Amino acid sequence: xxxxxxxxxxxxxxxxxxxxxxxxxxxxxxxxxxxxxxxxxxxxxxxxxxxxxxxxxxxxxxxxxxxxxxxxxxxxxxxxxxxxxxxxxxxxxxxxxxxxxxxxxxxxxxxxxxxxxxxxxxxxxxxxxxxxxxxxxxxxxxxxxxxxxxxxxxxxxxxxxxxxxxxxxxxxxxxxxxxxxxxxxxxxxxxxxxxxxxxxxxxxxxxxxxxxxxxxxxxxxxxxxxxxxxxxxxxxxxxxxxxxxxxxxxxxxxxxxxxxxxxxxxxxxxxxxxxxxxxxxxxxxxxxxxxxxxxxxxxxxxxxxxxx
Amino acid sequence: xxxxxxxxxxxxxxxxxxxxxxxxxxxxxxxxxxxxxxxxxxxxxxxxxxxxxxxxxxxxxxxxxxxxxxxxxxxxxxxxxxxxxxxxxxxxxxxxxx
Numbered sequence: 001x002x003x004x005x006x007x008x009x010x011x012x013x014x015x016x017x018x019x020x021x022x023x024x025x026x027x028x029x030x031x032x033x034x035x036x037x038x039x040x041x042x043x044x045x046x047x048x049x050x051x052x053x054x055x056x057x058x059x060x061x062x063x064x065x066x067x068x069x070x071x072x073x074x075x076x077x078x079x080x081x082x083x084x085x086x087x088x089x090x091x092x093x094x095x096x097x098x099x100x101x102x103x104x105x106x107x108x109x110x111x112x113x114x115x116x117x118x119x120x121x122x123x124x125x126x127x128x129x130x131x132x133x134x135x136x137x138x139x140x141x142x143x144x145x146x147x148x149x150x151x152x153x154x155x156x157x158x159x160x161x162x163x164x165x166x167x168x169x170x171x172x173x174x175x176x177x178x179x180x181x182x183x184x185x186x187x188x189x190x191x192x193x194x195x196x197x198x199x200x201x202x203x204x205x206x207x208x209x210x211x212x213x214x215x216x217x218x219x220x221x222x223x224x225x226x227x228x229x230x231x232x233x234x235x236x237x238x239x240x241x242x243x244x245x246x247x248x249x250x251x252x253x254x255x256x257x258x259x260x261x262x263x264x265x266x267x268x269x270x271x272x273x274x275x276x277x278x279x280x281x282x283x284x285x286x287x288x289x290x291x292x293x294x295x296x297x298x299x300x301x302x303x304x305x306x307x308x
Numbered sequence: 309x310x311x312x313x314x315x316x317x318x319x320x321x322x323x324x325x326x327x328x329x330x331x332x333x334x335x336x337x338x339x340x341x342x343x344x345x346x347x348x349x350x351x352x353x354x355x356x357x358x359x360x361x362x363x364x365x366x367x368x369x370x371x372x373x374x375x376x377x378x379x380x381x382x383x384x385x386x387x388x389x390x391x392x393x394x395x396x397x398x399x400x401x402x403x404x405x406x
Contacts (some may be wrong), residue, residue: 009319020322020326023325023329025322025325025326026317026318026319026321026322026323026325027319027322027323027326028322063386120398189342191341191344191345192341194340195338195340195341198337199337201406
């Protein structure tokens, strides 16, 4: 299937994915592993065929809103984060594609189920799972860990590290602005502004969930202890005040770092677990050499700590 | 081959359903705006004693005609959607036949 079509479907799913899923529409993307552009069934033989040298360490990569796994691809064709982690540290990369228009919690549950199936069908005994989420993917990772904890899934204790790349942990101001605008338009007693509000409110639940991230006071999803959490955030500007305000253009630095840069203390995460990349925009975070170098360093640090 | 064909057919059916939904929901949304916009001058005229009665008659006829027109648009969209869906299913079955 042409890559352009998959990209168009990813955008459509991001915008209307909850509606597509609710109406049983054939354009709705279901969560699945993708290998070289094609679905990878979670069956022992299929995984062994796709990864003949499957290792006991697996890195699972989740894309962001309106993306597919191609978001990780470097423009110059050099190996992406998954392939680099495979070459440098012996991880087996698995890329997950999903309907980004669904509620984040629902995608978290689906990811938890998918990883549970993976544990049961992986061709060699799994020793470690590493989760890497870009943008919304990071929120899905956090949500999946909680779903796995509640369901008692086997994969959760295998997770040593989770890397959140450009993830709006405290939500996106763009969605909050959109929410305010549609509310304002709906409140004006005019048929045209109400029509505009109705059109705005067609946006998917996945997008609407991005407004609060996982910081909603009624649904707290704290980072689970027992997992090393690493946060990578970007800034377009090197000026500290502008960087704090605009972040990587889509995610402000406080949200990308889960509030750690604005707190007096670093809370649950050591300072070394949070890295800000100046002059790296949101999408570039998913395919940037400096981000990969940091990701590799985090993996090696953790390995050294484990060895000690 | 059959999985790919099945996925392709599913997607064509999905696209047809999405276009049908867009026309049906779009027609309903435009109808609401149309009725609300038309109500404004009717309300003004219906408040004037001399022309209130004929205006009410015109208002009722207008609303009935408008509702009927938009309902026809929705009906045609649903019928066309169902026909396209059947055609895709038939084409998919034909392509899978040995």
